[in-house]
Amino acid sequence: MDFRPLNDTERRQLINALRGNAESDRAILMDRRDTSFLGTTEEVTDEEVISAIKSVPCHY
Amino acid sequence: MLQALVGSATRWLSDLQRSWHRSRQSTQPSTSTLSAPINYGPLERVLLTDGVGRTLFEEFASHRSEARGDEETGWVLLGLREGREAVVLATLPAGAMRDASVAHVRFNSNAQAVASRIVRQTDRRLITLGVVHTHPGSLRHPSDGDLRGDGQWVANLRGKEGIFGIGTADGPEIAGDLFAYQPRPHVQCMSGLRFSWYSLREGERAYRPLPVELTIGPDLARSLHDFWATLEFHAERIDRLYRQQSGMRFQVMSDKWGPGLLLTLPLAERGDAVQVLIRPKEVRYYLLRGGDLLEVQHHDDCVDRGVYLLLAELAARA
Numbered sequence: 001m002d003f004r005p006l007n008d009t010e011r012r013q014l015i016n017a018l019r020g021n022a023e024s025d026r027a028i029l030m031d032r033r034d035t036s037f038l039g040t041t042e043e044v045t046d047e048e049v050i051s052a053i054k055s056v057p058c059h060y
Numbered sequence: 061m062l063q064a065l066v067g068s069a070t071r072w073l074s075d076l077q078r079s080w081h082r083s084r085q086s087t088q089p090s091t092s093t094l095s096a097p098i099n100y101g102p103l104e105r106v107l108l109t110d111g112v113g114r115t116l117f118e119e120f121a122s123h124r125s126e127a128r129g130d131e132e133t134g135w136v137l138l139g140l141r142e143g144r145e146a147v148v149l150a151t152l153p154a155g156a157m158r159d160a161s162v163a164h165v166r167f168n169s170n171a172q173a174v175a176s177r178i179v180r181q182t183d184r185r186l187i188t189l190g191v192v193h194t195h196p197g198s199l200r201h202p203s204d205g206d207l208r209g210d211g212q213w214v215a216n217l218r219g220k221e222g223i224f225g226i227g228t229a230d231g232p233e234i235a236g237d238l239f240a241y242q243p244r245p246h247v248q249c250m251s252g253l254r255f256s257w258y259s260l261r262e263g264e265r266a267y268r269p270l271p272v273e274l275t276i277g278p279d280l281a282r283s284l285h286d287f288w289a290t291l292e293f294h295a296e297r298i299d300r301l302y303r304q305q306s307g308m309r310f311q312v313m314s315d316k317w318g319p320g321l322l323l324t325l326p327l328a329e330r331g332d333a334v335q336v337l338i339r340p341k342e343v344r345y346y347l348l349r350g351g352d353l354l355e356v357q358h359h360d361d362c363v364d365r366g367v368y369l370l371l372a373e374l375a376a377r378a
Contacts, residue, residue, distance in 0.1 A: 042185045044186070048187070053136055053152070053173050054173060056169060057208075057212070057213050059205075060132075060206055
């Protein structure tokens with residue numbers, strides 16, 4: 001069992017991914033071979049898109 | 061209700077089932093891509109797919125020939141936002157239930173919201189990019205009233221910047237013109253119609269002309285446009301159902317009976333599902349269970365209520 005410490009970049013990416021997951025439901029990707037952290041995706045939530053659609057102002 | 065379940069699938073139902081199985085393979089979400097965070101700078105150009113370009117010119121021309129042709133109309137634009145450019149991949153029409161006159165247009169956002177859920181099944185990266193609207197006269201620039209609303213709205217968009225197109229019918233008429241041309245980098249003209257493109261960032265006091273270019277690609281929402289009036293009619297109930305039922309999927313269909321939208325709601329057993337087929341004149345309910353497709357003799361035009369009554373019947377029989 002390997003307990004390699006994360007370097008600064010990996011730690012920052014993981015924190016950002018966790019924050020994105022908690023605040024915006026963004027997926028966190030996991031390596032299926034060893035369950036290590038792979039990164040995040042460009043996925044955008046429905047709520048973000050629909051909020052923008054619902055708030056389109058009247059145009060003149 | 062379930063006593064009336066029809067156990068033998070007709071040929072039509074078999075076709076539907078085959079269609080559904082085909083679509084399952086094609087409507088899987090695209091593979092997510094790893095990415096570094098995008099640093100959004102000011103937009104330098106907007107790319108329209110040829111599908112989107114066709115939609116705008118064709119539907120603007122069609123709108124002008126209708127009874128409400130002297131009113132303003134428009135579309136919400138969905139697509140991908142890169143650091144310095146955006147690609148428009150889908151158009152969501154203002155809808156027949158829009159509030160509009162010769163001097164204003166407010167879109168029916170209920171149908172557009174449901175349509176965005178349907179379109180984004182294919183790519184979860186799609187976002188709201190901006191708005192196109194038309195002016196009945198020759199004002200080729202967004203108005204002061206537009207600026208007041210858009211200036212606040214762009215705060216909701218990635219990069220705090222939106223793309224705005226203005227459609228006018230004052231383009232030069234060229235006899236026999238077969239293709240669009242660009243008299244200026246931010247202007248497209250064809251058959252007497254003109255679209256002028258601008259961007260606006262949060263805090264800016266004026267729109268910027270935005271160069272527009274074409275690339276090959278679809279309008280991902282175009283198949284919904286023929287079905288739009290029906291979508292508007294059912295939009296609120298479909299959206300409520302989608303938010304309440306995890307895993308619900310959409311499939312846009314078209315066959316000899318016309319366009320339709322198939323909703324699939326998975327049940328507890330793997331492969332089992334309730335399906336709802338929405339057509340302009342009817343709503344039909346089906347049960348996919350143990351590999352068999354059963355039509356439910358259950359008539360309820362309120363989609364969400366129909367589904368819950370069916371689920372209640374299934375629960376009572378479990």
